[in-house]
Amino acid sequence: MSKTLIRGAKVLGGEPQDVLIDGGTIEAVGTGLSAEGAEVVEADGKVLLPGLVDLHTHLREPGREDSETVLTGTRAAASGGYTAVFAMANTFPVADTAGVVEQVWRLGQESGYCDVQPIGAVTVGLEGRKLAELGAMHESAAGVTVFSDDGKCVDDAVIMRRALEYVKAFGGVVAQHAQEPRLTEGAQMNEGVVSAELGLGGWPAVAEESIIARDVLLAEHVGSRVHICHLSTAGSVEIVRWAKSRGIDVTAEVTPHHLLLTDELVRSYNPVYKVNPPLRTERDVMALREALADGTIDIVATDHAPHPHEDKDCEWAAAAMGMVGLETALSVVQETMVDTGLLDWAGVADRMSFKPARIGQATGHGRPVSAGEPANLTLVDTAYRGAVDPAGFASRSRNTPYEGRELPGRVTHTWLRGKATLVDGKLT
Numbered sequence: 001m002s003k004t005l006i007r008g009a010k011v012l013g014g015e016p017q018d019v020l021i022d023g024g025t026i027e028a029v030g031t032g033l034s035a036e037g038a039e040v041v042e043a044d045g046k047v048l049l050p051g052l053v054d055l056h057t058h059l060r061e062p063g064r065e066d067s068e069t070v071l072t073g074t075r076a077a078a079s080g081g082y083t084a085v086f087a088m089a090n091t092f093p094v095a096d097t098a099g100v101v102e103q104v105w106r107l108g109q110e111s112g113y114c115d116v117q118p119i120g121a122v123t124v125g126l127e128g129r130k131l132a133e134l135g136a137m138h139e140s141a142a143g144v145t146v147f148s149d150d151g152k153c154v155d156d157a158v159i160m161r162r163a164l165e166y167v168k169a170f171g172g173v174v175a176q177h178a179q180e181p182r183l184t185e186g187a188q189m190n191e192g193v194v195s196a197e198l199g200l201g202g203w204p205a206v207a208e209e210s211i212i213a214r215d216v217l218l219a220e221h222v223g224s225r226v227h228i229c230h231l232s233t234a235g236s237v238e239i240v241r242w243a244k245s246r247g248i249d250v251t252a253e254v255t256p257h258h259l260l261l262t263d264e265l266v267r268s269y270n271p272v273y274k275v276n277p278p279l280r281t282e283r284d285v286m287a288l289r290e291a292l293a294d295g296t297i298d299i300v301a302t303d304h305a306p307h308p309h310e311d312k313d314c315e316w317a318a319a320a321m322g323m324v325g326l327e328t329a330l331s332v333v334q335e336t337m338v339d340t341g342l343l344d345w346a347g348v349a350d351r352m353s354f355k356p357a358r359i360g361q362a363t364g365h366g367r368p369v370s371a372g373e374p375a376n377l378t379l380v381d382t383a384y385r386g387a388v389d390p391a392g393f394a395s396r397s398r399n400t401p402y403e404g405r406e407l408p409g410r411v412t413h414t415w416l417r418g419k420a421t422l423v424d425g426k427l428t
């Protein structure tokens with residue numbers, strides 16, 4: 001394989017350095033490295049990060065290829081600077097057997113744009129009644145370590161306890177979509193001032209917080225590890241902070257949209273803002289940013305949820321929940337966390353690459369940018385600022401809440417084990 005010299009890149013936002021890639025590996029990092037025999041990429045002060053890792057992506061295949069496929073989803077991922085994504089299990093059929101997770105894993109291998117690590121369902125058919133074949137999925141070629149019924153909450157405490165006990169045996173983790181189902185029946189948006197004014201069914205913060213409180217206590221009781229998906233309320237932050245101070249093995253994620261958008265946007269009745277968990281208040285947004293900065297929230301995860309336009313371009317009540325996120329995540333994080341002074345680029349690398357890779361055990365990802373490491377890298381033009389144009393998305397879906405919105409930062413290059421998947425903003 002060929003050599004590539006990335007010249008003058010601010011590695012993790014530090015002083016400009018050269019990074020030499022040979023084959024699939026970083027051969028050297030330093031200044032004034034020889035370009036002999038190498039293709040040169042002039043980084044020109046752009047920021048070089050380890051390839052991003054998304055612990056929470058919906059790739060929709062098998063079953064909803066009209067909204068996304070593994071191929072289009074991994075192309076979207078590479079466009080957004082990702083080199084590994086974890087694919088949620090709520091496909092058709094559900095990824096609740098070794099057969100389905102191996103199918104998704106193989107499709108990922110064939111795509112060549114991004115590593116795909118399937119997440120296995122916790123319960124059969126996401127029905128919450130019977131544990132799925134967690135051991136068989138772990139033993140399969142896909143080597144599943146993260147299990148989630150995401151889209152639905154594992155609301156039965158006994159099932160949750162058993163799942164935590166089961167994955168403990170092989171060091172896996174259960175990722176909980178915290179939503180008490182009875183408290184959110186008919187819920188259309190965050191419960192608060194705006195929902196009262198609009199007369200839409202409210203989704204109370206306590207529906208999320210009560211499940212998180214229960215699950216951190218269950219994790220402590222069992223001595224297992226739990227991961228909380230898409231934290232959206234200030235109260236959830238408080239519970240996770242308390243659990244961590246108590247030594248409970250809990251990790252948590254926040255989505256880019258929950259770091260930027262509030263329920264005030266629902267006043268437009270534009271279903272592009274309909275998402276699960278719902279957009280919350282300004283106070284929640286500020287608490288989430290602070291928690292991501294201080295490490296209470298471990299990672300940013302996109303919850304990339306593609307939907308075809310017929311499922312989103314309809315009245316609010318009938319619209320599907322979710323937003324695409326892979327191609328805008330880094331820009332939103334720059335806008336909300338870096339440009340506000342809450343995180344530096346090393347902090348972004350930590351929250352979007354190192355830690356998600358560690359939580360999901362994504363081998364070869366989330367590694368330091370240093371000699372001998374796999375060349376999974378992304379180059380970001382942080383000086384760029386421009387309006388989001390969904391027409392240019394690689395994703396099959398367009399349901400972004402940022403259409404026309406100016407955001408900073410643009411991923412120009414992505415390398416997966418030394419192979420360029422994105423060059424000058426174009427997929428290879």
Ligand SMILES: [Zn+2]
Nearest residue numbers: 150151177229
């Ligand atoms: Zn979810």
